[in-house]
Amino acid sequence: MTEERLDIDRLSKSYGDVVALREMTFDVRAGELFGFVGSNGAGKTTTMRIILGVLSHDAGEVRWGGTRLTQEIRRTIGYMPEERGLYPRMKVGEQLTYLARLHGMSPGAARASVAAWTERLGVAGRVDDEVQKLSLGNQQRVQLAAALVHDPRILVLDEPFSGLDPVAVDVMSTVLREKAAEGIPVIFSSHQLDLVERLCDRVGIVRSGQMVAVGPVDELRSTGPTRLAIEAPAATAGWTDALTGVRVIAQDGAQTVLELAEGVDDQTVLRAALATGPVHAFGERKPSLTDLFRDVVSQEVHP
Structure with a gap:
């Protein structure tokens, strides 16, 4: 049986003379929390967008369970972009239900999932509010709910802890651990390196579009x-x-x-x-x- 593993294999991407990715290679295993860290412009977001199929790539391949990612597989990914990707004038509950339905959930299942995740993430009392009326922290909670509401098989999160208070960070951390415990591979980027060190099973450090160090934190700390x-x-x-x-x-x-x-x-x-x-x-x-x-x-x- 093929392991349900996300493989990023020698991805390259250029914009004219600007090289965004240079044979980016790593994998995220089932049930693993993988921290993806690097300076601004290092290639983290570009890699995530290629995984999602939002960007094309010049060379390389992304595979899930040994199979090249198809649109059907990508529908099972929960994605949280760094920039807010929600409709600002749409009500929270309506928006999350709509997104769950886009991923193929029935109306009843979508409503039940929205109720469960908004309660879990502390925004159940805001389901009838427009997104633009929420604080930035609550918008971030809703953005995470949007990534989770359709019961994804893979989680790809770009700066999920940005703008969160310590209580919300704890809630988010617990949710990600639980999803990993269910066997879901979780990849997230963050500039909060102390949090990455505490939370992740493995870490990949990116520099100028290349993966330059990858492994368990303790293993990486033993090098040099x-x-x-x-x-x-x-x-x-x-x-x-x-x-x-x-x-x-x-x-x-x-x-x-x-x-x-x-x-x-x-x-x-x-x-x-x-x-x-x-x-x-x-x-x-x-x-x-x-x-x-x-x-x-x-x-x-x-x-």
């Missing part, structure tokens, strides 16, 4: 040079200057974060720290997803 966090209250500025292959990453009061070149013995660093006086803390510090992101996007791209 060794970093040490040292707390030495008596150390003065420049205490590491005599150490070869050691670079200061951050200095905050008594704490110093160092990056060690390959082959540097951390015990040499410890001896240098002890030479300044007492050392209250000394240990390896794995980079956060934010650290990884900064390192990756600052590197040069070679076409």
